[in-house]
Amino acid sequence: MKMNQTFMPDFKNEEELKAFQLKGLKWTVNHAYKGSPEYKAKLDNAGTAPDDIKTLEDLVKLPFTTAHDLRKGYPFPLCSVPFEKVVRIHSSSGTTGKRKNLCYTQNDIDNWMNFFARAYEMAGVTPEDRVQIAVGYGVWTAGVGFQLACEKLGAMALPVGPGNVDMQCQFLEDLQSTVLCCTASMGLLMAEEVHRRGLTDKISLKKIIYGSERSSVSMRKKISELLGGAELFDITGLTELYGPGTGIECPDHDCIHYWADYYILEILDPETLQPVPQGEWGEMVVTSLCKEAVPLIRYRTRDITRIIPGPCTCGSIMPRHSRIKGRTDDMFKFRAVNIYPSTIDVVLSEIPGIGSEYQIHLSRDDSERGVMRLVVEFEENADKTRKDALTREVIRRVKKKILVTPDVEIVDYGTLPRSERKSKRVFDTRIQDSIV
Numbered sequence: 320m321k322m323n324q325t326f327m328p329d330f331k332n333e334e335e336l337k338a339f340q341l342k343g344l345k346w347t348v349n350h351a352y353k354g355s356p357e358y359k360a361k362l363d364n365a366g367t368a369p370d371d372i373k374t375l376e377d378l379v380k381l382p383f384t385t386a387h388d389l390r391k392g393y394p395f396p397l398c399s400v401p402f403e404k405v406v407r408i409h410s411s412s413g414t415t416g417k418r419k420n421l422c423y424t425q426n427d428i429d430n431w432m433n434f435f436a437r438a439y440e441m442a443g444v445t446p447e448d449r450v451q452i453a454v455g456y457g458v459w460t461a462g463v464g465f466q467l468a469c470e471k472l473g474a475m476a477l478p479v480g481p482g483n484v485d486m487q488c489q490f491l492e493d494l495q496s497t498v499l500c501c502t503a504s505m506g507l508l509m510a511e512e513v514h515r516r517g518l519t520d521k522i523s524l525k526k527i528i529y530g531s532e533r534s535s536v537s538m539r540k541k542i543s544e545l546l547g548g549a550e551l552f553d554i555t556g557l558t559e560l561y562g563p564g565t566g567i568e569c570p571d572h573d574c575i576h577y578w579a580d581y582y583i584l585e586i587l588d589p590e591t592l593q594p595v596p597q598g599e600w601g602e603m604v605v606t607s608l609c610k611e612a613v614p615l616i617r618y619r620t621r622d623i624t625r626i627i628p629g630p631c632t633c634g635s636i637m638p639r640h641s642r643i644k645g646r647t648d649d650m651f652k653f654r655a656v657n658i659y660p661s662t663i664d665v666v667l668s669e670i671p672g673i674g675s676e677y678q679i680h681l682s683r684d685d686s687e688r689g690v691m692r693l694v695v696e697f698e699e700n701a702d703k704t705r706k707d708a709l710t711r712e713v714i715r716r717v718k719k720k721i722l723v724t725p726d727v728e729i730v731d732y733g734t735l736p737r738s739e740r741k742s743k744r745v746f747d748t749r750i751q752d753s754i755v
Contacts, residue, residue, distance in 0.1 A: 324473075326437035328580050330636050339580055341375050343608025348372050348381065351614045354399030357392060358616065378583065378606065383592070384618045389419040389559065397613050398422050405612055410458040411558040421558055422612035428467075430609060434578045435468030435564030441635070442528055442552040443570055444498055446473035451496035453505055454531070455481050460562025461531070465500045468564060474498070481505065484512050495523040499549075503534035503542075507675065508737040510545035519547045530554040530563050537668035537698075538675035553642055559618055560605055566640070569633040575624075576637040582607050584640065585617070586626055589647045600625045602647055603640070621647045623659065651745060653681060653691050656723050660744045663693070666716050672701045672709050676735040681747040689749060692726040693717065699732045 330336045349369040351358035362368065365382040372380070389396040396419070398405070407423040423431075444450065450469045456462030462480060469476040477490055481501075487509055490496055499509065506529050513519055527542060527549050539551050555575055556563030566577035577584060586601040587594055595601040603622045607615040623646060627639040645659035652658070660679065667673050674696035682690050695713060697703060706729055713727045736742070 326433055326440050326472075327635075328637070330580070333636070336579060336636065337375060340583055340608060343580075344375065344378065344583065344606065345369070345372050346609070347607055347614045347616065350611070351397075351399050351616060355397050355614075357388065357397055358399065358614075361388075361616075375583070378585070378617070381606070381617050383604070384616050386419060386559075386619075386621075389421075390417045393417045394420050395422060396420065399614055400424055400612050408458070409460045409558055409562065411460075419558060423561075424611040426609075426611050427561065430581065431464065431561040431564065432467050432471045434561075434581055435464055436471040437578065438554055438564045438567040439468055439472045439474070439528075441567050441569050441576060442526060442554075443550075444469075444472060444474055444526065444528075448497045448526075449475045449477060449494060450498040450500060451477045451479055451487070451490055451494075453479055453481055453487055453499060453501040453509070460556070460558050464556070464562040464564055465528075484508065488512060488516060488518060491522045491524060492518055497523050498526045498528060499524055500528045502531045503529045503538060504737065504742040505529075506534075506542045506551075507538060510542040511733070511737065514545040519545070522547075524549050527551045528554050528567070530556060535664035535668040535675050537673070538664075541675050541699075555643065557620060557622075559613075559615060559620075560607065561610070569631060569635060571631060571633040573631055573633070574627045574639045574641050576631065576633075576635055576639050579638050581609065582615070584626075584638075586624065586640075589621075589623075595625075597626050597628050600641075600644060623647060649745070651679075651681065651747060653723055654689055656721060658721055658723070662721060663717070663744075666720050667695060667713070670709070670712055670716060672698050672705060673713065673729070674698045674701075674732055676737075676742075677744065678735060679745045681745070681749050683749050690726060691723060692728065694728045694730060694735065696730055696735055697732045701732070 352362055352369050361382045367380045371377060404424045405422045406425050409421050411419040452462060452465045454461040454465060466476045466478050477494060477496055479487055479490055506527050524546050543549050543551055552568045554563055555566040560582060566575040569576055583606040585604040587604050589602040600623055603620045603624050605615055605618050605620060623644045624640045627641060631639055645661045650657050650659050663679060667677055677693060677695040680692040684690050710727045710729055714724060718724045
């Protein structure tokens with residue numbers, strides 16, 4: 320039998336954790352100031368020197384860093400170490416412009432492996448598990464992150480990669496994988512395939528660790544049920560902050576524990592950039608504490624979440640934030656109302672008879688009036704004679720929640736496309752011509 324080890328921190332109380340954070344904050348600011356001309360200029364422009372950081376409250380003296388800073392510095396933005404210390408490059412998608420390339424030192428890789436292994440450990444993964452990794456490899460942080468941490472933990476890694484449903488099902492059955500790592504969309508796709516092929520009783524899947532996109536309550540419930548009661552764990556992360564594994568649900572499933580010994584998390588109003596009251600929603604802003612190649616100073620993630628106050632019932636000292644509600648840049652405005660897709664997620668998940676898959680179509684009618692059409696699926700085996708009543712119920716609940724009346728179309732279960740990657744939810748055709 321393989322020997323277990325722990326990757327959990329040994330802080331005895333919050334004071335010890337904060338002392339550790341202050342030490343890391345001072346190091347990060349000093350390291351960035353000395354190592355990166357861009358950071359030095361930003362700090363000088365803000366009138367802040369490394370010696371000005373004396374308490375954690377001095378964090379507010381520091382300037383913000385944004386995705387624009389990373390793209391502007393392409394191909395090696397904000398690099399704060401000599402190139403001979405860089406052992407790897409990862410890159411995020413370039414859907415909104417140039418890719419965001421991130422450099423890593425060996426120490427960065429080691430730290431990432433350790434806290435990602437901690438995420439596996441918090442989810443109850445042990446060296447006895449067989450972990451099927453169904454996420455992207457290559458320049459993305461996902462595949463290699465899941466794999467290296469799995470091996471660090473001592474579990475068996477099965478690096479299948481995304482897609483290839485036939486191979487995924489074969490591995491689940493033949494190799495008796497106990498953990499599946501994937502996006503939420505891939506999790507639903509696999510759950511439906513396992514169910515369709517009659518494999519539920521032939522596999523040994525116990526846990527689903529998923530990330531990269533939001534999921535509704537009904538979607539999580541559906542995945543678990545179709546996979547014979549598998550337990551789902553939402554894992555967080557972003558390329559700029561190492562990659563996936565920066566936080567995860569605990570077995571009590573009371574939101575996300577994040578690794579406050581590796582980064583400081585602020586929740587700010589995205590408009591004013593001022594702190595919001597504890598427990599209120601805002602933009603997640605992160606500052607790394609030991610990241611060498613590309614330290615982050617008050618990096619605006621654009622993710623919308625909130626701090627969960629108080630200790631968790633699981634007993635971990637690591638603080639918590641809510642599951643990601645949305646992003647400041649995927650919010651859409653309809654008839655002067657700011658709407659996040661995750662709000663639609665929640666409404667639909669609470670309606671019996673409605674499935675977890677949906678699409679939001681935004682368009683204009685002949686009079687140029689905006690139209691929002693929701694296309695939603697019946698729940699599997701739902702009573703289709705209730706279609707009219709369900710349609711009215713969806714309209715009523717959505718209108719009550721977001722103050723907008725949608726057109727609603729309910730389609731058969733399995734009609735909307737499934738994807739092993741992120742599912743596209745919002746289709747906006749209101750502007751067809753050039754905006755200039």
